[in-house]
Amino acid sequence: GWLDVTVAIDRLEFSRDRQSVVVHIIVDEGPLWRVGSLAIEGLDPENLAADQDLLFESDELLALTELQPGVPFERARITHDKTVLMRFYGERGYLEQRYFEDDRAGGARFLEPDVTYDWQAHEAHVTYRLVQGRKRFIGEVKVNGNTYTADKVIRRELDFMPGELANIQQIERGLARVRGTGFFEDPYDPTHIPPIVVFQMDEQDPDTIDVEYRLSEGRVVDFNISGGVASDSGIVGLITLSMRNFAIANPPSGLFSAPGEIYRKEAFHGNGEQFALDLSPGSEVSFWRVMYAFPDVLGTHHDRYMVRAEALGRDRRYNSHDETRDQASLTIARLFGAGDFSLRMGPRWSSINISALSDLANSPSTLVNSVGTTDMRGLSLDMRYSQLDNRRSPRDGSHYRLGNTFYGGPLGGDQDFLKTEFEYKRYFQLGDDTEDVRPGFYLGAAAGVSQIFGDTSQVHYSERFFLGGTSLRGFDYRGVGPMGGSYSLGGESMARATIEYRYPIYTTPIAGTSRRQEMFRLLTFVDAGVLGLDEWSLDADDVRASVGFGFGLVTPLPLTFNFGFPFLDQDGDRQETFSFSLDMFR
Structure with a gap:
């Protein structure tokens, strides 16, 4: 809005050795120009000098604009208004010309505004000029x-x-x-x-x-021998074979030709299925996993059925005990439309062994009562709604999940309880809509409750809710009370929330386009959470919370460093200021 600004060099001040100079600059801002009026007119695409009636009410279009009478006359507001007006038309079939390869297509265009300046009042009278195109x-x-x-x-x-x-x-x-x-x-x-x-x-x-x-076929077959370290799981090695665009019905022509055909995407490729085989030895956590998913069993494209099978084993050494888990699950999902909303259900089986308590006298009762091998048989029912701009690295959109797993009862097993969890994630960006990379916020919330029935007196220790580590930064993994001796009792009820501001600090161009992608970011956050020892029993006085900051690499490798500082805690909580996650692929 400073249209009369003048900038001039006042003087140059050299050092005695003439090796450096201080440049003194004078800036005269002048008066701030404001918008006196704003109008929108349509133009004939065949003759831009001739007017054309607007296809939509002028008041409806003006309500979308940031440039309004009385506000500073700023180019950024005009750029914003161009974006929202072209999107308004585009959502109603009047597509913008920039999407067409043929200049004769007659798409919608936002031309340079017509501006009349009132030099006495320092006001700009603006007329937006739209070539509206045709409905397609x-x-x-x-x-x-x-x-x-x-x-x-x-x-x-x-x-x-x-x-x-x-x-x-x-x-x-x-x-x-x-x-x-x-x-x-x-x-x-x-x-x-x-x-x-x-x-x-x-x-x-x-x-x-x-x-x-x-499109251009991407990298969908990853065979990695990698290593990493994370504050929640210690040092780990990882041998993984991941095929994200798998096709089980397209095998290689021969055993010896298989590696080359798979690498060239001529075998086991192209049907959108997923296959993963993981093996990970580690200092604190070791696991293996086999997973296969078929996204469209009946070939309906829309309103499709998906089948997913998974088996895994995990051996984890906690400070308090050792835990071994073997698990298998089968999920059948109905994805509605293009898959934004889905219902998922299926059986699952787990065998959990808790042993090697490090300090029996100071171990929580919930842990002591879970020692030994426990079999769990359950049936899960999940509902999900997800509308994210990118499922792999979201920057805008929302995600909801309501999960229920019924254990025991007529299904058998050693535990009878119903575990319900709700999760919400919201991403949104700030700043100019025309920028590819912008700062933004991430909001997250989750809640859960486990309800026992039948002969079960308490929920198994491995299935209780815990907070700390990446779920509540500033606290040690499973370091949030209520405590039983030196360790957390775990909760049958849980709620947590986070708000995170993300600011990009370095971007790189995307090949073949004028777009850019984020590489490094800074972030600040506030985390809060609470556990309840019994079902449906959360007390606001028991809330823990922390504030902190972090930085990390966004792509191609995930690397994040967090520094959390609790400002609401309780006696016995274990704090951990620094936490990080680092993957190193070779």
Whole structure:
């Protein structure tokens, strides 16, 4: 808004040895210019000198703008208004010209505003000039560049069909889902071009467009021998084979040709299935895992059924005891639409052995009563709703999960209880919508309760709720009371929340585009949580909370350092200021 600003060099002040100089600059800001009025007009796309009636009420459009009478006249506000107005039109079928490859497509455009200056009142009278384009409908939906991946894998991520109104929000959300699969990205190759979407006009019917998603096969087969260290789990090694775009019905042609065909994506690739095989020896935690998931059993694309099977074993050495867990689960999920909302259910079995109590006299009663081997048989039912801009690295959107697992009763096993958990995550960005990388907030909340029935007198120690470590920074892992001797009793009720401000400090360009991606970030946070010894028994006086900061690498390797400082704690809590997670791949 400082349109009359003048900047001039006052003088140069050299050092005696003439090796350095101090530059003195004079800045005269002048008066602050404000917006006197704002209007919006439509222009004839064939003759920009001629007006065209607005397709929507002027008051409706003006309500979307940040540039309003009385506010400072700032370029940033105009840039924001361009984005929101073009999106408003795009969600109603009037697509912006920049998405079209053909300059003759006649898409919507936001032209340079017409500004009249009142030099006496220092006011700017602004008129936004819009070329509104025409309402478009979808013709073909094309997918190109998926050399080895089946079309159906991409199309099930899209929630629009030919013949429907071309809604830019739906089209871009489909692009975000395709990117979020990770099938067409390679974080280790800086020249890899991520998926994009373009529109092609039908010359026979200008009201119809073809939507084309352009892809390039990414890195989806990872075989890693890696090591890492984390404050919650100590030093670990990891041997992992992960295939994110697996195809079990596409085996290699021979045993000796298998490695080459898999590497070239000619075998075990292209159907969107997932397969993982992990083996991890560690100083405090050792585990193995086998997982397979088929995302579309019946081939319906939308409203599909997914099947997921997993088996794992984990051996963990706590300060208080040793715990060995063997577990298997089968999940059948119904994903509605393109999968934003889903229902999941299936059986699970666990065998848990607790042994080697380090200090029986100072061990909590909940732990002592759980010593030995316990079999658990359960049935889970989950509901999830997720609408994130990127499932792998979200920056905007929300995620909800309500999970219930029924153990024992007619299913058998040594424990009878119902475990219910709720989780909420919200991501949103601040600043100019036109920027690729922006600061933002992450809000998280979770709550849980375990309710016993039948012959069970208390929930098994391994299935109780705990706080500390990454779940409540500033406190040691499982370091939050109520305490029993030297260790946490664990809770049958739990609630926690976090708010985190994330600020990018370094970005890099994305190959083949004008976009940028975040590499390093700073963050500040406030965490809070509370445990209740019994079901439905949370006391506000028992809340623990901490404040802190951190920094980390975002891509391609996850690395985060956190420094937490409790300001609400209780006697017996174990504190830990510094926590971190580091993965080192070779």
